[in-house]
Amino acid sequence: MINTEVKHQTRESATLTKNAILVIGGAEDKVHGKEILQTFFNRSKSSDAIIGIVPCASREPSLIGERYHRIFSDMGAKEIKVLDVRDRSGANDSAYLDFVENCTGIFLTGGDQLRLCGLLADTILMNRIIERAQKREMSLAGTSAGAAVMGHHMISGGSSAESPNRALVDMAIGLGIIPEVLVDQHFYNRNRLARLLSAVSGHPELLGIGIDEDTCAMFESDGIMEVIGKGTVTIVNARNMTYSNAKEAKGNEPLSMHNLKLHILGYGDRYDLEQNQPYG
Template identity: 75%
Template sequence: MIVSQAMLKIDNQIEATAPPQATKTAILVIGGAEDKVHGKEILQTFCDRSGGPEAKIGIIPSASREPAIIGERYFQIFQSMGVKDIQVLDVRDRDRGSDSRYLEFVEECTGIFMTGGDQLRLCGLLAETPLMNLIIERVKKKEIALAGTSAGAAVMGSQMISGGGSGECPNRALVDMAIGFGIIPEVLVDQHFHNRNRLARLLSAISAHPNLLGVGIDEDTCAMFESDGTIRVLGCGTVTIVDATQVSGNNRDQVQGTEPIGMHNIRLHLLHYGDRYDLLNNQPIS
């Protein structure tokens, strides 16, 4: 009896301190080149969060220069996972962003997947269209799951890295910025991260926007933003978190071009498979 009471007390303590369970919907921000052949864990997780075999998934291949080919590829992948209701929302000009058939589908869908390509092209075609406004509205109401890979990941924040270089120290000329969709407005995303040596690029961007959380995502890796205010990491690489909320000594306003940017007191976290991050308190969860 004493043992049982002690175990019950421990169980109650664990239950009291455990983080709340995430709801089914989530935003999956994928670093690109996700596994499409073997376990397909990231894509399978998106399908599961969209409702599994009962999911109704829309694919947006607009970032790609070959939208028909890339749209068909993901169509076949999701179909192989048992999803029966799939539509490619092939927006190639801004007028299609008002297509009534697409809008009707998005009203009823349970998941939207944005493919890779060129994030400037994606934003140019869809920003402020009725189609994208409806998607963002339903995501913010936690009615649908959303995933974006590569360019589809870059557009998630209000500020977006649209291009730049690598292999240099942080500097103003290293990164090009643009306006994103603002789906997760408090983050600044970079993709293909360690694979393309983009830490300096992200730091350069964060020097201009230290109020935003830098999120660098490796290939075949996903930062899954849960509805409980946490990030959970999936895939085989890492998610690099750059927290500059307490930065000091930022000399960005005093340098020009390729002159080095200096910043002090930056917090950096490397998260791997299964790690979680608390967005409210800006700290990893052990």
């Protein structure tokens, strides 16, 4: 007879090592406990990890690529490669393409999300990364700009500390890794609720997700998102919104949005993406 405690531990161990998509609000701890980066490392098969670092969003890709290379090397990764694409033709590099076929984890660094998409959107390299991540054949993480690109629609810039209005947010097309979400990062730290609301007003079918610094929204293959890190994840659900003046409002005229659902999720809280329901 199998001990039920052992069975539970086995299931828990499998959960801790299965592939996931980690969306990080930026400024994740790189020095002390490194919980978020350690979780990505574990989900990328730990000591058997073959990790690709994509620093294309940064204006100093060599510097930031080396920093993450050192972090994952210190954790004990089996193999690490910095995929330092400087122009779109670089995304056809056969060495990079071969590496992506075998890697267990890809990490998208911070920087400028428009730069990242400009270099890699619709390239053979990025399309293969997205395909493998969506099939959960490997883990994928993105921090700051690397988080912003996760949805099909992307917040590319804007302001804060104003009432929600259409002029507050700049939109662009993201990478579509998790198409149904609209991500904003450095969320509480830069007072970006009004910006996210402004973005969601134009795309009420999408789930707005605001992620604080050193905080991660981790998307599992079963449609569950879990929060890890020191901050919170804010969920804005406008799918049952009963009224909005978004189509009529111009420029910086204030937006009206009725019957939104707003959830604040802390460490360990989860959100069911199919049922649109949070739980602890």
